[in-house]
Amino acid sequence: MGFAAIIGQEQEIQIMQNAIREGRIAHAYLFVGGPGSGKKTLARAFASALNCLASPGATPPDGCGVCGSCRKIAGGLHPDVRMVSPEGNALKIEQMRLLQREISYKPYEGEYKVFIIDHAETMTPEAANSLLKVLEDPPEHSVIILLAPSPHAILPTLVSRCLPVRLRLLPTESVARALVERGVDPALANDVAPAALGSLGRGIVLSEGAFAGLQEEAVELIRGMSGHSAAEMIARAASLEKRREEIGLFLEILLSFYRDLLLLGSGKPGSGREERGERLLANQSRLDWLGREAAGYSRESLLFALGAIARTRELLPRNVNVRLALEVLLLQLKNCRRGGSLFSIYAHEEKWHV
């Protein structure tokens, strides 16, 4: 698995290849990109290219994929290429200590010792600080690669010791193609790809299991905003609460629908721009319905709704009463719909604190 296994990211691949060709291999890299953007693949490909036995000095530098070294790296068995992943929820200081010890030994069979630290954003403060020194002055022939979703999620003193490489979002078509290559049903892949908003990782999560059903549920919920009674909303919250592991995904789907409603309600017809703007929408297959639905909302109320969903998403991992949070959210969303408000007899008090 060489650089060819990576989808897109031409410029980033070139940076890495240039580094090898010119012998300017930094001691530490930070690969930044959303889930599924190809950080891990790029890190492995880089390690392969550094350690490939068959084609040292190949142009462009790349792993051959067939020699012992490349195969071991692909299988995660290479003694000099280590992947460090969080234990439980976090990367702990013990793991970093172990890394520091191992990195001080010479490479066992390859040219370089490569340490790939996955989910570097989960490092505990102690772990991150303990990495500072080794990251500043690692032994020769060693490369440390940190993988993280954003440079802001990491201790700034760590970032300044690394060469950051930022991976890009993928075009929707690439996401769809990559999903199909991974065995996702083409129809589903096409449905999911726009909702992935450029992240293959998101696409993979979305294409798994519950997505289609939850999307249907979200549609039904939004459709019923004006009609359903408050009691029904509360019942829905209760049913959702029972499926804890799906709540996150459901909220994301809701978020994408409300975002679309906002964008649809914001386009100015007749200026010829809406065609270009249409591809910004996440739920392409339901445009007609969304267009009709959008008429039922003012912009302020949609901004409020989006804020409310995002807030709920942030609250859920923080040990709140999940059911209450969902109830409040659904009632708030109901309130945002014209004609759906529970408090229409007090309508003049209604304000949107956007």
Added chain:
Amino acid sequence: MSYLSLYRKWRPQTFEDVAGQKHVTRTLQNALSMNRIAHAYLFCGPRGTGKTTIAKLLAKALNCENGPTPTPCNKCRNCVGVRDGIAMDVFEIDGASNRGIDEIRDLREKVKFAPSEGRYKVYIIDEVHMLTTEAFNALLKTLEEPPAHVIFIFATTEPHKVPATILSRCQRFDFKRISTQEIVDYLAGITAKEGFEVSREALSLIARTAEGGMRDALSILDQSVSFSGQKVAKSDVEALLGVVRFELLQEFAEAMVSGNIMEGLLFVDRLLEEGKDLRQFARDMVGHFRNLMLVKACLEDPQGTEPALLVDVDAAQLAGLKEQARRFDFQAILQGITALSEAEQKIRWAAQERLPMEMVVVKFATWTGSAQNQPTLAQSMPQTAQQLKAKVSKTDEAEVDTLSTPATVARATAGQEAVRADEIGSGRPDDFADMAALWGKLSETLRQEKHSIQQALLAGGRPVGVEGDSLVVGFGPDCKFHMDQLAVSANKGIVEKAIAKVFGKPIQLVCKQEREGGRERERKGEREAAPARASRKRSPGARSPASDDVTPDPAAGQEAGQGGELRQAAPPPARQEQSPAPEDDPVVKKALEIFGAKIVKIE
């Protein structure tokens, strides 16, 4: 020797080489030459400002064969040993990894032995803030009176995490961020020695991005060279850093302030496609708006202060800023700063990076749009009617249902509504657009004259019609307070003045009570009460009388126009006075709606 990062390769080896910390190097050099060396130093300051570097230099100066000297020779065994990190008497300890009490106990044990090669044993403890409380306390005694041959140097980015008892035993040096100019000069020196061709603008961009940290600056330089070879232009650095060019910042500010939503949304999309860091972009935008604010302040300064004094940009950019600052008002600029800083915070946690920025775009349009959209109200009328028509004719049965409980009536009214929608769609837009526009203008006039109380009171009602020289405004039962307040002569006078201004002739204000929820409304008044209610539902919040807030009013206006006479809104029907059916009571209705219940008659 394999390739070394620039920041490791070019670590300064003499006090003179250190950039931007004159106050530290001077003090230390003087202390060295006067032989007044403290036993413990604490170096604190932001990352990449030279703490570790100076600690190593100090170790070198103390142990140099010609020392202690302010100018270590860099040739003797001890100097070379420190440089290569192999000196026996210089202990570089990583405080973050060796943070426990056991490590400190170990250190205390060894401290007492005399140095083996040099004069002093130098303990450099980096990241000292990570020591545990126990470790700090175990160190206190040693730190207070260490053996004569021991020097401690602590380095940290976070001095506030170091206990006060430690702080008071050290000589503290605060390192400053290195100025952009100093970084540029230093980088220029290195590029010359390395044989890179890096343009001055590129260096200055690197220096600004580094925010005062030399290590950051050298990392970026290193990366730029990896990226584009020995020759580096400004555009290469921009591409590498994901920095957004000034013109693009300007363009986005333009889209935001002018309320051009689509332009703004597409812009955000483009940034993402190009792999830009949106959080960085939000920060850059805050910087841009700040510059606008400063430039505008200068432009409006009677003394004519030169903006270049406050804003650190080149001449072309300054011209661009001036041009934009002239057109934007302060309020928009300040709102921009607030909204963007908020978005910057949110992006970090957002599931969809782009959403906070997109929301800024739309939010801004609703703010700025409220004033600008007023004139386009009439133009947008046919379209709103279309939407209304679409909404109603899709038989949003459910919605109608909430208005009148019995299903039969619901179906009947739904039919009626469809008819009404047709009327609106094909009807005479001019008639009602006129009324709606005047009503909107009235509200706007009140606002502009700072009579927002009266505006709010008036917003509780809807125009019913004009009769002779009086304007009849209807108020629902839930807005009785508004009506009563408007009857107070002070309020009435203000509103009438505004009416005269809008209508061009003196017109009296007549407030009428409308009844909602009566059976009469369902039978006959439904057609006007429904939109009226809808309009109130979206009664303008203090800041956004946006176009769609007033849209349903035209429907009412149209009816007034069509009828050509004053429509007495829901005259009290005879039946209602006797005994209203329980399900018609608005409170009961609401209860039914909320609990989805049925009314059961109990005999």
